[in-house]
Amino acid sequence: MRKVIVQKFGGTSVADTEKIKNVAKTVIREKENGNDVVVVVSAMGHTTDYLVKMAKDLSPNPSEREMDMLLSTGEGVSIALLAMAIQAQGYDAISYNAMQVGIITENIHSKARIIDIKTDKLKQNLKEGKIIVVAGFQGVTEDGEITTLGRGGSDTSAVALAAALNAERCDIYTDVEGVYTTDPRVVKNASRLDEISYEEMLELAHAGANVLHPRSVEIAKQCNLPLRVRSRFKLDNLGTLMLGVDKMEINKPVAGVAADLSQARIVVCDVPDKPGVAAKLFSKLAKEKISVDMIIQSYARKVSNTNDIAFTVDASDLNKTVQALELLKAEIGAQGDIQVDENIAKVSIVGAGMIDRPGVASSMFETLADNNINIRMISTSEIKISCLVDKNQAETAVKALHEAFELAGDEIADVKGDLPNV
Numbered sequence: 001m002r003k004v005i006v007q008k009f010g011g012t013s014v015a016d017t018e019k020i021k022n023v024a025k026t027v028i029r030e031k032e033n034g035n036d037v038v039v040v041v042s043a044m045g046h047t048t049d050y051l052v053k054m055a056k057d058l059s060p061n062p063s064e065r066e067m068d069m070l071l072s073t074g075e076g077v078s079i080a081l082l083a084m085a086i087q088a089q090g091y092d093a094i095s096y097n098a099m100q101v102g103i104i105t106e107n108i109h110s111k112a113r114i115i116d117i118k119t120d121k122l123k124q125n126l127k128e129g130k131i132i133v134v135a136g137f138q139g140v141t142e143d144g145e146i147t148t149l150g151r152g153g154s155d156t157s158a159v160a161l162a163a164a165l166n167a168e169r170c171d172i173y174t175d176v177e178g179v180y181t182t183d184p185r186v187v188k189n190a191s192r193l194d195e196i197s198y199e200e201m202l203e204l205a206h207a208g209a210n211v212l213h214p215r216s217v218e219i220a221k222q223c224n225l226p227l228r229v230r231s232r233f234k235l236d237n238l239g240t241l242m243l244g245v246d247k248m249e250i251n252k253p254v255a256g257v258a259a260d261l262s263q264a265r266i267v268v269c270d271v272p273d274k275p276g277v278a279a280k281l282f283s284k285l286a287k288e289k290i291s292v293d294m295i296i297q298s299y300a301r302k303v304s305n306t307n308d309i310a311f312t313v314d315a316s317d318l319n320k321t322v323q324a325l326e327l328l329k330a331e332i333g334a335q336g337d338i339q340v341d342e343n344i345a346k347v348s349i350v351g352a353g354m355i356d357r358p359g360v361a362s363s364m365f366e367t368l369a370d371n372n373i374n375i376r377m378i379s380t381s382e383i384k385i386s387c388l389v390d391k392n393q394a395e396t397a398v399k400a401l402h403e404a405f406e407l408a409g410d411e412i413a414d415v416k417g418d419l420p421n422v
């Protein structure tokens, strides 16, 4: 039986018609290998950013539904152009948007999760020898409402399609040669990893390494799907393969370093120190579909019997969060202000090798201290330590931690994209 390979090309790879022609060649190469090919593409170049900017010019707080209507249009252009480019080379290709395929998501705008993908039509088309080009990032609810999967979500479209079609592999082609120990645009001698565990990649993606959308790694892990990040310009290089942690030989405590510059910190001051307050606060945010990341509750002050609750959210959810909290303040009996700080960044080190290895956290804190970087919040998981620092110190922190944990390689990474990432 023929194998299905899903390929994904991001915005930089389809930024102009010349690049689209190159993508068509890469797709055809895979077809010529004797495989069935499904290609997922993002919007061209800066299109999505440009659409966001236009919306913000018109409204400070555009409705999430209309934002999804707007942003989902970007991918509609690139799928049709890529299908034409493939056809121009003499191959049979057909493009579909998410509605036509039936990429069904939850009924949430701007960060919907895929719950089902209809595959009958796709399988029929593959049988007929067609190359299928699918729009990334988009989804549709059971009721026909258009949704999007969150910025960078085309990776997730590709992996979910690969899982639904029982694909042999999902290849994420991009403007770097794989997953590196940190963003190779920030640290020039970051080293490329041949392999990384799903678990570590998931933590890195959540920590801000936007080479992969976190949900894509989650789905690949669940389905044990071979997932590769590889170069769109060095096609013979295999890039980085994601594997189960049990299949890897781990010899370093830290696999990678990442920074997330898109968070905001909120402090709710002087909330009563009694049962149920945190529950009320965070269930209100959950109801509003706001994801909370780091959380710290201070010790109760003896005299007032109150404490402060600090947490971080994605900066795009900041207005919504503050509005929800203002409504909730009286109900939970908060006596102080709601303080907001957007001048922060989360810097993380990730590694399955830090389990049961004492001293990793202290090395991280010492490195930050040696660079005069103040730590404002800390959170940990089994394989990750994150520190909140001032935004303008994030780059210094990443460089210092990358050096302290001896992650540098011998070469300078080849970075082809013309879209700076930060």
Ligand code: ADP
Pocket (backbone or CB within 6 Å): 009, 010, 011, 012, 013, 042, 152, 173, 174, 175, 176, 178, 179, 180, 181, 182, 183, 184, 185, 208, 209, 210, 211, 212, 256, 417, 421
């Ligand atoms: P695409 O348009 O192909 O989806 P993205 O810009 O979303 O590309 O992702 C690729 C970018 O991710 C790279 O250009 C790189 O700057 C950035 N990046 C951040 N962290 C890492 C990392 N650890 N390894 C590789 N790339 C990383």
Ligand code: ASP
Pocket (backbone or CB within 6 Å): 010, 011, 042, 043, 048, 049, 074, 136, 137, 150, 151, 152, 153, 154, 155
């Ligand atoms: N076009 C969308 C974005 O810019 C999705 C993606 O690129 O993966 O976020």
Ligand code: MG
Pocket (backbone or CB within 6 Å): 010, 152, 155, 210, 211, 212
């Ligand atoms: Mg991307």
